[in-house]
Amino acid sequence: MCPQISKFNPGSLRNEEHFNFLTDFCKLITVATPFALHITDEYAAFTPLPAEEASVMEIISECRKVVKMRRSRAADADEPEEATGEPAK
DSSP states (O other), X not given: OOOOOOOOOGGGSOHHHHHHHHHHHHHHHHHHXXXXXXXXXXXXXXXXXXXXXXXXXXXXXXXXXXXXXXXXXXXXXXXXXXXXXXXXX
């Protein structure tokens, strides 16, 4: 008998972890086929969600790049308020 997951809370996952879980989950469904799993209608409704999450992950990635760039510029200029938006102490 295959081991079973007794508890799982996807809400406890970080963004990247959730996205990876969702991606892996979709791959497993695709391999087994939604028809064989008797989830054809449900999977059809679910299918757009991973693409939406991928778009959000792209935005998060770009935001992180911008924050990193601003922090780098602020460190180079020795002006921490540029990076944080708060005056230096």
